[in-house]
Amino acid sequence: MKELQETLETPSALETLGIKKLSDTELEFMNVIWAHPEGITSEQIYSQFSQALGTKSTILHRISRKGLVNMVRSGRHHIYIPRITKQEYIQLFFLEKLRKEFRITTFEGMIAAFCGRTKLKKEERERVQQLLEELRDEC
DSSP: HHHHHHHHHHHOOHHHHHHOOOOOHHHHHHHHTTOOTTTTEEHHHHHHHHSHHHHHHHHHHHHHHSSSSOOOOOOOEEEESSSSOHHHHHHHHHHHHHHHHHHHOOOOHHHHTTTSOOOOOHHEEEEEEHHHHHHHHOO
């Protein structure tokens, strides 16, 4: 619970990491890259999609500019290496949405909002804390 609390209260991790949201098409390409955490060549990525070569190249460059990958030149091609995992990407945008759209900046606020309230009672906070500890023990 403490880690999530700290994450919610810190400045936007997206801004800190220089990461921007992907379009649907960029997300499709990024899913291929995430499937290869060690890196994947542009040629291997190109073979997965039917768009024109110039379009595929543009999409990969946009993904790179959005901060999701490190791009390393290898001969005539590039190797794309994800900077963050898919789970981290989803978490970052989920937390950002909570902050911007719902003005939720605490873990308690997030749980309370799911219950349709603005605050939790002391007993409820303790139950949530206990559940999180149990989940942590299982991992």
